[in-house]
Amino acid sequence: xxxxxxxxxxxLLICTWDTGLGCVAAGVAELPLTATREDALxxxxxxxxxxxxxxxxxxHPAGATDSLEVNTExxxxxxxxxxxxxxxxxxxxxxxPKDGYLTQSYIRVExxxxxxxxxxxxxxxxxxxxxxxxxxxxxxxxxxHAERGDLSERAKQAVMLTRADASPLQVNAAxxxxxxxxxxxxxxxxxxxxxxxxVAAAHWLQxxxxxxxxxxxxxxxxxxxxxxxxxxLAVETPTRVLERLGSGETPRDVVLDLIxxxxxxAEGRIADTTSLPDQARISLLDPLRPAHDLLExxxxxxxxxxxxxxxxxxxxxxxxxLAERLDVEFEAAVRAEAEANQDRLR
Numbered sequence: 001x002x003x004x005x006x007x008x009x010x011x012l013l014i015c016t017w018d019t020g021l022g023c024v025a026a027g028v029a030e031l032p033l034t035a036t037r038e039d040a041l042x043x044x045x046x047x048x049x050x051x052x053x054x055x056x057x058x059x060h061p062a063g064a065t066d067s068l069e070v071n072t073e074x075x076x077x078x079x080x081x082x083x084x085x086x087x088x089x090x091x092x093x094x095x096x097p098k099d100g101y102l103t104q105s106y107i108r109v110e111x112x113x114x115x116x117x118x119x120x121x122x123x124x125x126x127x128x129x130x131x132x133x134x135x136x137x138x139x140x141x142x143x144x145h146a147e148r149g150d151l152s153e154r155a156k157q158a159v160m161l162t163r164a165d166a167s168p169l170q171v172n173a174a175x176x177x178x179x180x181x182x183x184x185x186x187x188x189x190x191x192x193x194x195x196x197x198x199v200a201a202a203h204w205l206q207x208x209x210x211x212x213x214x215x216x217x218x219x220x221x222x223x224x225x226x227x228x229x230x231x232x233l234a235v236e237t238p239t240r241v242l243e244r245l246g247s248g249e250t251p252r253d254v255v256l257d258l259i260x261x262x263x264x265x266a267e268g269r270i271a272d273t274t275s276l277p278d279q280a281r282i283s284l285l286d287p288l289r290p291a292h293d294l295l296e297x298x299x300x301x302x303x304x305x306x307x308x309x310x311x312x313x314x315x316x317x318x319x320x321x322l323a324e325r326l327d328v329e330f331e332a333a334v335r336a337e338a339e340a341n342q343d344r345l346r
Contacts (some may be wrong), residue, residue: 002051002139002157004028004044008037013044015135017157020190029131035123043119043132050087050112050136054143055161057081057109061147064164064260083109084140091117091133149173151193162291163195164260166252170196171345178204182334183306183327184299194291195259201298202241202251203345207338208305209242211330215312221246227304230311237284237294238301250344255294258283262290306330 002017011033016025028047031040057080065074090110094117095103105111116136120129142154149169151158174197177187182204188197209220216226221242228235237258244254261271266287286293309330315322 001055001161002048002142002154004047004051006031006037006040006044008040011035011040013040013047013132015047017154018160019156020159028135029128032123032125032128039119039122043116043123046112046115046119047132047136050109050116051139053080053109053112054084054087054139055157057084058143058146058158059161059163060263061163061165064256079107080109083107083113084144086110087113087136087140088133090114091120091129091136094118094121096121146193149193151191158193159190161194162259162263162289163193164256164263166196166199166256167193171199171252174200175203175342175345178338179335182208182331182338183302188295188299189292194295195255198259198291198295198298199251199255200345201295201302202245202255203341204334204338205238205298205301205305206242206245206251206344207341208302208330208334210337211333212305212308212312216308219246223308224301224304227301227307230307231304233304234297234300237297238304240284241298242301245344250346252345258285258294259290261285262287262293266290302334305334309333 002015004013004015006012007014011031013028013031014025015028016023057077060077062068062074062078062081065072065077068074068078087109090113094114095105096118105114113136116132120132123129138154142157145152145155146158147167149167151170170193174188174192177185177192177197178200184201184204188201206220209223212223212227213220216223218226221239224233224235224238224242227233241254241258245251262283262285264271265283270282283290306327310323310326313326313329315326
């Protein structure tokens with residue numbers, strides 16, 4: 001999300017967001033000399049709160065729920081997104097205290113916009129209001145671009161968020177990055193949505209495990225455990241993913257289930273109470289950063305498959321040239337396997 005702050009030295013309202021490679025900042029508006037420090041900080045705080053609610057509609061889309069029927073979670077999420085259309089009007093004409101009472105909305109996006117509007121109202125400055133409104137319009141546009149799978153410019157901050165759904169456009173973008181480098185690359189961590197990247201990574205892990213398992217003459221679900229004996233790796237999560245993929249589940253279904261379970265845990269709830277007796281943790285993933293945690297573990301699993309390929313391949317090459325040749329062969333074999341089963345990503 002975008003964080004707003006008050007630069008006291010320049011009396012400037014600024015905003016900043018993380019791009020995955022670092023944070024960028026931009027000026028929003030100069031504050032009038034009559035503005036108090038308290039009012040400036042309140043405006044920055046309410047804008048940050050609005051951004052948080054706007055981006056929550058991205059991370060928690062209505063389409064990731066089971067139903068949109070009235071009073072369901074999906075219905076509430078859809079209501080939050082529908083409130084995008086009320087934001088600018090709320091900034092211009094916020095609900096203000098009247099006769100000791102204040103009307104507040106149950107819709108978090110709408111109420112967050114009214115809070116910004118009330119903070120702006122304290123300044124009574126048309127130029128400031130115009131600049132803040134322009135920035136909020138840019139924030140609304142960034143969320144909508146991210147929803148469409150376009151993570152350019154301000155929407156780039158989506159690479160730092162975990163989403164309970166995966167854009168097909170972003171899955172394809174991650175898949176293309178794996179085509180270039182089947183063992184994964186840093187671009188997966190800061191150029192694409194992490195949930196979508198994890199979907200593609202699960203597919204490529206299955207391909208890599210199939211290649212290594214062929215050399216070892218074992219089940220693909222056993223390869224990460226075996227590779228852990230060669231080098232310390234994340235074992236539990238990639239192994240569980242391989243087991244589920246081996247049973248016929250798709251990469252998308254497995255990844256979204258794991259991530260949604262972790263997101264539910266982050267909210268203090270348990271996604272499936274019947275699973276508790278069978279597992280030590282309520283989530284395999286870090287609830288604070290589930291998509292990134294999963295992506296890192298899956299890439300670790302692919303690295304383990306590479307280690308096994310080196311260990312079990314027969315060769316009589318010059319040792320100095322061997323590693324490079326085996327990497328080329330491993331990547332070619334994994335690429336061919338992944339492409340041959342590309343329909344699993346649909």
